[in-house]
Amino acid sequence: MKKINARTLHRDLGYFYLGLILSFAFSGILMNHRENWHPDKYTLNVKAIEVQLPDEKDINDEFAENLAKSLQIEDKIKRHMVRKGKFKMMFENTEVEIDTKTGKGEILEFVKTPFISQTMKLHKNTSAWWIYFSDIFGISLIFIAVTGAMMVKHGKHTFKRRGWKLTAIGLIFPILFLLFF
Template sequence: MNKKTRTLLNRNLHRDIGYFYVGLIIAFSVSGIALNHRTDFDPQEYTVKTETFQIEIPSDDTQITDDFLKEVAKEISEEEYKGNRKRENTIRLYFEDAFASLDSKTGKGEIEYVKTIPVLGQMTILHKTTNKWWIWFSDIFGVAMLIIAITGMFIAKGKNSFKIRGWWLATLGLIFPFIFLFLIR
């Protein structure tokens, strides 16, 4: 393949794959930025209302079973119960559109009803989903991003080419993630 054909193929692949994935690139970028700041705000959902509750806790910790917690869930909410997580003295109950925190010693708790943030909430789900079809699509997207990156390195010619200028910018771009991975944990 001659140089002109190779350059044309690189440009066409770079452009067309970029066009095809532009929506996903924007969605992943915006939701990724939002997820980076999830300690400042929840990018997936917002609280609609909060209620406190008090339940009778069995004196024997072994009686705080999954069945017991299902009954507690029925008492405190009409939302569909999804499951629980126990950590030390805190029990977390998960519902379709709510979650509750319960102190396993005192029986005091709080339930938070939530709604998904329109658009941004759905975009953040793309980062977390384990749907097998989405995983395959995301893997193909990852390969496409590699193609875009590689073909992009060979589009520019002359003083702005990868060989003259781009390699050191690419090297700097690789150094920063490694600094954060290994030095600034």
């Protein structure tokens, strides 16, 4: 029976997970900036509307549902509100915003940005299978990091002489970020 070599295991796990690392890195960058370009809400259609709104006190669930039907919106209402002079209704793939004084507004219909929104599911997926796979991936990344740190055994750039300092800085940085930002 052949003895398992840590260097070989480190290399082979690194190769195996390279595609997943790239996918997670790409989707993570996209997730970091999702508020700037809304990959889950790519605007497909904008339609101007004008409706007669009742007094703000008369705007309720029943009114919102009837208005949605009259505007031919098939989605189920997630929520509605009157805020800063605007009546807003939010649906799965549609948003309606109407000025309460003029009754003028617009319907925004959305579709997900192809490929990019699907890639972002890597970070949002909650299926048991994906969670276990992600746990194994995380443990493997820890293994790759630790074995990689231990590979240099001689000289001034070993983990014992220099690497631990850089590792400490690498650990302190996210802690400081969490504390101060």
